[in-house]
Amino acid sequence: MKLWLALAILATAVLAAVSLFVGVSDVSLSALLAGTASPQAQLVLVASRVPRTVALILAGSGMAVCGTLMQMIMRNRFVDPSTAGTVEAARFGMLMVLIFAPGLPLVAKMLVAAAFALAGTFILLLILKQVPLRTPVLVPLIGIMLGAVINAALLFIAYRYDLTQSVLAWTMGDFSTVLRGRYEILWVAFALTIAAYVAADQFTVAGLGESFATNLGLNYRRAMALGLTLVAMVTASVVVTVGVALFLGLIVPNLVSLIAGDNLRRTLPWTAVGGAALLLACDLVGRLIIPPYEIPVGTVLGVIGPIAFLFLVLRRGARVA
Amino acid sequence: MIEIRNVAKSYGKVRVVDDVTLTIARGGLTSLVGPNGAGKSTLLSIAARLIPADTGTVSVDGLDVARTPSDQLARRLAILRQDNHVTARLNVRDLVAFGRYPHSKGRPTAEDRTHVERALAYMDLDGLADRFLDELSGGQRQRAFIAMTLCQETDYLLLDEPLNNLDIRHGVELMKLLRRAATELGKTVVLVLHDVNFASSYSDRIIAMRSGRVVLAGTPDEVMTPDNLSDVFGCRFDVHTIAGKRIATYFS
Ligand SMILES: Nc1ncnc2c1ncn2[C@@H]1O[C@H](COP(=O)(O)OP(=O)(O)O)[C@@H](O)[C@H]1O
Numbered sequence: 306m307k308l309w310l311a312l313a314i315l316a317t318a319v320l321a322a323v324s325l326f327v328g329v330s331d332v333s334l335s336a337l338l339a340g341t342a343s344p345q346a347q348l349v350l351v352a353s354r355v356p357r358t359v360a361l362i363l364a365g366s367g368m369a370v371c372g373t374l375m376q377m378i379m380r381n382r383f384v385d386p387s388t389a390g391t392v393e394a395a396r397f398g399m400l401m402v403l404i405f406a407p408g409l410p411l412v413a414k415m416l417v418a419a420a421f422a423l424a425g426t427f428i429l430l431l432i433l434k435q436v437p438l439r440t441p442v443l444v445p446l447i448g449i450m451l452g453a454v455i456n457a458a459l460l461f462i463a464y465r466y467d468l469t470q471s472v473l474a475w476t477m478g479d480f481s482t483v484l485r486g487r488y489e490i491l492w493v494a495f496a497l498t499i500a501a502y503v504a505a506d507q508f509t510v511a512g513l514g515e516s517f518a519t520n521l522g523l524n525y526r527r528a529m530a531l532g533l534t535l536v537a538m539v540t541a542s543v544v545v546t547v548g549v550a551l552f553l554g555l556i557v558p559n560l561v562s563l564i565a566g567d568n569l570r571r572t573l574p575w576t577a578v579g580g581a582a583l584l585l586a587c588d589l590v591g592r593l594i595i596p597p598y599e600i601p602v603g604t605v606l607g608v609i610g611p612i613a614f615l616f617l618v619l620r621r622g623a624r625v626a
Numbered sequence: 627m628i629e630i631r632n633v634a635k636s637y638g639k640v641r642v643v644d645d646v647t648l649t650i651a652r653g654g655l656t657s658l659v660g661p662n663g664a665g666k667s668t669l670l671s672i673a674a675r676l677i678p679a680d681t682g683t684v685s686v687d688g689l690d691v692a693r694t695p696s697d698q699l700a701r702r703l704a705i706l707r708q709d710n711h712v713t714a715r716l717n718v719r720d721l722v723a724f725g726r727y728p729h730s731k732g733r734p735t736a737e738d739r740t741h742v743e744r745a746l747a748y749m750d751l752d753g754l755a756d757r758f759l760d761e762l763s764g765g766q767r768q769r770a771f772i773a774m775t776l777c778q779e780t781d782y783l784l785l786d787e788p789l790n791n792l793d794i795r796h797g798v799e800l801m802k803l804l805r806r807a808a809t810e811l812g813k814t815v816v817l818v819l820h821d822v823n824f825a826s827s828y829s830d831r832i833i834a835m836r837s838g839r840v841v842l843a844g845t846p847d848e849v850m851t852p853d854n855l856s857d858v859f860g861c862r863f864d865v866h867t868i869a870g871k872r873i874a875t876y877f878s
């Protein structure tokens with residue numbers, strides 16, 4: 306298992322390396338090593354390629370781990386920040402900042418967005434309490450509807466304040482604009498992802514349900530609150546920097562769960578590596594498919610995602626029945 | 627000692643536990659019997675702080691379960707509920723190992739692992755230890771849950787219809803195991819059983835509930851009479867003495 310994980314990390318590192326040297330401007334490894342690379346190539350590497358690659362890794366692992374946390378806490382395979390209204394709520398928070406306190410530093414913006422994201426999740430939990438759930442698929446359906454409602458409000462307000470352009474810019478995961486100085490907040494997401502790993506057992510126990518968790522002496526509500534707060538903050542950091550790529554938080558956790566189960570102490574590293582690898586790969590595809598143009602990674606995932614998701618729903622469905 | 631004092635619980639207008647006062651002494655095996663809807667599961671869950679009571683208190687070794695920190699109670703008392711739907715995909719060994727969570731908080735020691743392997747062996751799960759829960763039959767899954775609860779190694783063990791889904795052999799083996807735990811290790815075992823003959827054969831004490839109230843409590847010999855049983859369950863019983871045990875039949 307350890308060996309396999311090491312191999313997976315290695316494979317992801319290779320993807321990351323490729324990501325550093327693929328793009329419109331030529332940056333060649335041999336030139337860099339020989340010290341003959343042009344200053345311009347060096348600048349592209351340091352100011353654009355490295356930030357982009359690092360952002361892909363941090364956002365990919367963070368969003369995948371968020372998906373797992375949400376799925377364990379809500380005991381539903383089909384929720385993640387993008388199907389629970391969390392992302393839309395975070396964006397709504399961003400809009401509020403843009404309107405009422407545009408001068409805030411990025412960290413403060415992120416915290417406001419996180420507070421809104423948490424509130425959005427909380428509203429979903431309240432709604433779910435009122436609805437008798439006959440099938441697990443109903444949960445993300447309600448989440449998506451909640452997200453749509455928040456999104457409608459967001460667009461309406463943005464239109465009123467003439468901010469539609471800025472709002473649309475955060476709609477989809479796009480890493481082509483990641484530059485030095487604009488992505489560093491993702492390190493906060495990374496720190497929180499590590500924190501989630503430290504508390505992994507709590508989330509696994511919470512995933513057994515309230516009765517089991519209480520019997521084992523876990524403070525269920527506190528574990529839930531901790532998990533959802535982590536999710537809200539990671540989601541917010543991703544929303545304020547690069548935008549959330551849909552489906553990432555569904556595909557990777559479900560795939561890991563199908564193969565390796567849900568003992569998070571063991572599987573979270575896989576989820577994190579898988580998220581980073583998938584996002585790196587999709588970003589590369591987006592960059593290579595029609596050069597010199599780029600397809601945003603969110604669009605690439607938007608094509609692969611639904612297919613993979615459908616496949617997973619069918620597999621899961623067969624298992625449950 | 628488990629002391630249940632004036633515990634009541636209503637859902638809407640229905641009183642499902644109606645002013646129950648009950649003492650369960652330390653050590654020994656107590657069975658809770660009664661018809662469906664009598665309030666047995668609710669009472670057991672209240673005693674294990676899984677459901678809050680509307681009024682009344684429950685204390686375990688003098689600790690009020692509603693106030694004692696949950697993790698402290700978890701090292702003293704373990705409960706398995708009647709219906710368990712686990713969506714998390716764990717393999718049997720990992721699930722059982724989480725029974726050690728109150729002691730190890732997720733950092734299992736060598737001693738914890740010994741407990742896990744022993745619990746697996748008790749429940750005849752050695753061959754299934756690496757299977758995921760969703761790849762087991764209902765009875766196998768029930769055994770995994772019981773093993774997890776045993777693995778918690780608490781003085782008090784509360785099991786709500788543990789024989790559900792178990793085949794006869796595993797049912798009898800479980801009852802023998804619990805009997806030994808009570809006699810040899812001094813554990814306090816409280817079971818909800820739907821089969822009065824299992825209750826009669828293995829218990830020190832039988833408590834019968836009906837409509838949210840305790841209607842009878844006593845040794846198997848005292849409780850297992852045709853009149854008592856038909857009063858509790860509302861149908862006709864014959865009681866025979868076979869190999870020194872009181873056995874009820876209810877087919878006539
Ligand atoms: N969560 C609940 N909401 C409403 N009614 C409930 C709930 N749980 C139990 N009941 C009702 O309380 C009564 C007692 O249930 P329970 O304690 O499970 O009985 P038993 O275990 O003796 O069969 C039943 O009539 C049941 O319908």
Ligand SMILES: [Mg+2]
Nearest residue numbers: 666667668708
């Ligand atoms: Mg019951």
